[in-house]
Amino acid sequence: MKLLIYEDGKFDNFYPLTYLRASWELRCGAFSLRQRIEQLFPGVQVGLWARDLLVPVLRRRYPDRPVNDLDALKGDDVLLVNGRALLTGPVDVRDIGAVKSGEELVYALLPKEKAAECSGLEDLLALAESLPSEQKDVRVVQYLWDLVSENPNFIERDFDRFGPKVLGKLHPTAVVYGPEDRVYIGEGAEVHPYVVLDTRGGPVIVDRGVEVHPFTRIEGPSYIGPDCILLGAKIREGCSFGPVCRIGGEVEESIVQGYSNKYHDGFLGHAYVGEWVNLGALTTNSDLKNDYSTVQVYLKGQWVDTGELKVGAFIGDHTKTSIGTLLNTGTIIGIMCNIVGAGALPPKYVPPFSLFVNGKIMKGFGLKYLLEIARTAMGRRKMELSPEEEALLKAIYDATKGERAEAVKKFR
Amino acid sequence: MSQSVAERVKKVVARQLRVPIERVTEEARFVEDLGAESIQSLELVMAFEEEFDIEMDEEEALQVKTVGGAIEYISRLLENK
Numbered sequence: 001m002k003l004l005i006y007e008d009g010k011f012d013n014f015y016p017l018t019y020l021r022a023s024w025e026l027r028c029g030a031f032s033l034r035q036r037i038e039q040l041f042p043g044v045q046v047g048l049w050a051r052d053l054l055v056p057v058l059r060r061r062y063p064d065r066p067v068n069d070l071d072a073l074k075g076d077d078v079l080l081v082n083g084r085a086l087l088t089g090p091v092d093v094r095d096i097g098a099v100k101s102g103e104e105l106v107y108a109l110l111p112k113e114k115a116a117e118c119s120g121l122e123d124l125l126a127l128a129e130s131l132p133s134e135q136k137d138v139r140v141v142q143y144l145w146d147l148v149s150e151n152p153n154f155i156e157r158d159f160d161r162f163g164p165k166v167l168g169k170l171h172p173t174a175v176v177y178g179p180e181d182r183v184y185i186g187e188g189a190e191v192h193p194y195v196v197l198d199t200r201g202g203p204v205i206v207d208r209g210v211e212v213h214p215f216t217r218i219e220g221p222s223y224i225g226p227d228c229i230l231l232g233a234k235i236r237e238g239c240s241f242g243p244v245c246r247i248g249g250e251v252e253e254s255i256v257q258g259y260s261n262k263y264h265d266g267f268l269g270h271a272y273v274g275e276w277v278n279l280g281a282l283t284t285n286s287d288l289k290n291d292y293s294t295v296q297v298y299l300k301g302q303w304v305d306t307g308e309l310k311v312g313a314f315i316g317d318h319t320k321t322s323i324g325t326l327l328n329t330g331t332i333i334g335i336m337c338n339i340v341g342a343g344a345l346p347p348k349y350v351p352p353f354s355l356f357v358n359g360k361i362m363k364g365f366g367l368k369y370l371l372e373i374a375r376t377a378m379g380r381r382k383m384e385l386s387p388e389e390e391a392l393l394k395a396i397y398d399a400t401k402g403e404r405a406e407a408v409k410k411f412r
Numbered sequence: 413m414s415q416s417v418a419e420r421v422k423k424v425v426a427r428q429l430r431v432p433i434e435r436v437t438e439e440a441r442f443v444e445d446l447g448a449e450s451i452q453s454l455e456l457v458m459a460f461e462e463e464f465d466i467e468m469d470e471e472e473a474l475q476v477k478t479v480g481g482a483i484e485y486i487s488r489l490l491e492n493k
Contacts, residue, residue, distance in 0.1 A: 340451075355454065357451050357454075358451065358455070362451075362454045362455065362457075362458055363454060363457055363458065363468075363470045363473075364454070364470060365450075365454070365470060365471075365474060366469075366470040366471035366474065367471070368471055369471075405467070408458070412458065412462055
């Protein structure tokens with residue numbers, strides 16, 4: 001059996017986080033959705049599928065996995081797995097057939113002869129539809145706020161993969177407040193003096209190479225990804241930070257994809273932040289409306305009721321906010337935006353590559369300028385903007401010109 | 413008689429950058445002579461677009477350094493409109 005993890009047409013439900021990544025690259029718990037699925041099938045060859053626009057970037061990012069390449073999967077039955085499925089193990093797949101959760105396909109084992117005749121995802125999905133199916137209660141996420149709300153549960157589950165271990169340094173004056181066997185400190189990680197790891201509500205996972213500076217308080221369940229630095233932060237329950245983030249201030253039930261900075265004070269709650277984001281000092285998002293009603297977000301040109309009382313901001317990759325930026329409940333900010341928010345609340349939807357300043361969305365300085373900033377920011381972490389990523393950014397810049405022009409007009 | 417493009421450009425510049433119209437000569441440089449900060453340059457682009465009902469490419473527009481350059485650039489856009 002070979003495994004194919006796919007992204008379907010709902011990728012745009014996860015904008016702005018999926019402009020530059022496949023939906024199965026999003027995080028929940030200590031891992032990405034792709035990692036979660038792969039872990040359930042150790043030793044099985046994995047292929048990946050995503051929309052055409054992403055393929056060059058994904059091929060560079062996953063050189064050891066075939067991307068949109070069905071030839072590589074020939075000769076074996078193919079287990080087609082929905083990349084939005086929050087599968088939990090163990091998964092016992094023996095018979096040809098499909099497993100659904102409601103109307104959503106979770107996975108299907110496709111016979112090799114018929115799978116070999118398929119030329120793309122549509123064919124594979126049609127084949128899956130034609131097979132006998134059974135129902136299983138599996139959460140298939142629909143929106144970013146689903147990942148945020150599931151995050152604490154999955155950190156709890158993921159702790160088993162880490163276990164209670166202290167491989168790094170835990171300073172004698174640091175305190176584990178609650179069960180001591182609910183802490184993992186990875187290799188090379190260092191927890192400085194006067195840090196509180198509060199495990200009463202769940203485990204605290206501090207991955208390899210993390211530095212936790214004095215006076216930081218981490219409430220479990222929380223996951224701090226490799227090489228992050230926490231700077232006297234107040235990390236409330238339900239946070240997951242991907243690799244190489246710098247986090248200060250107060251963060252609650254939020255996911256940061258990785259390589260982003262929130263160095264200073266300011267509150268981030270029920271938010272999902274992309275990569276290479278910089279939140280200026282005192283940047284704060286609201287995650288609860290004053291009338292306690294459910295939060296609406298503006299997504300794909302229409303208002304969507306999240307059905308949730310607590311929803312923070314969704315901030316796309318490479319976006320920067322100024323000092324003192326305040327974000328309304330359920331604000332969506334596109335990729336590569338520059339938000340100079342001091343003095344005025346940005347609108348609840350800011351299109352990709354926009355500049356918000358002096359209370360209005362304006363034409364920015366152009367893509368060349370933004371790419372130069374991205375190169376500088378990535379260079380500071382010894383990373384490079386690849387030609388494939390640059391081409392993807394250019395394509396999205398061109399594709400979103402219209403909505404940007406509309407937004408500019410509105411603010412005239 | 414309707415105002416020339418040059419006159420309209422100068423008026424927009426004077427209003428946006430809050431400088432006396434006499435200082436807005438064709439040779440005047442936006443940054444060095446008229447004190448435009450980066451954000452003001454962007455506001456100026458928006459004001460030109462509104463005044464002349466045109467679309468300016470942000471990268472091209474920000475290459476324009478003088479009032480005379482703006483008159484020339486906008487005249488060209490109006491010709492191609």
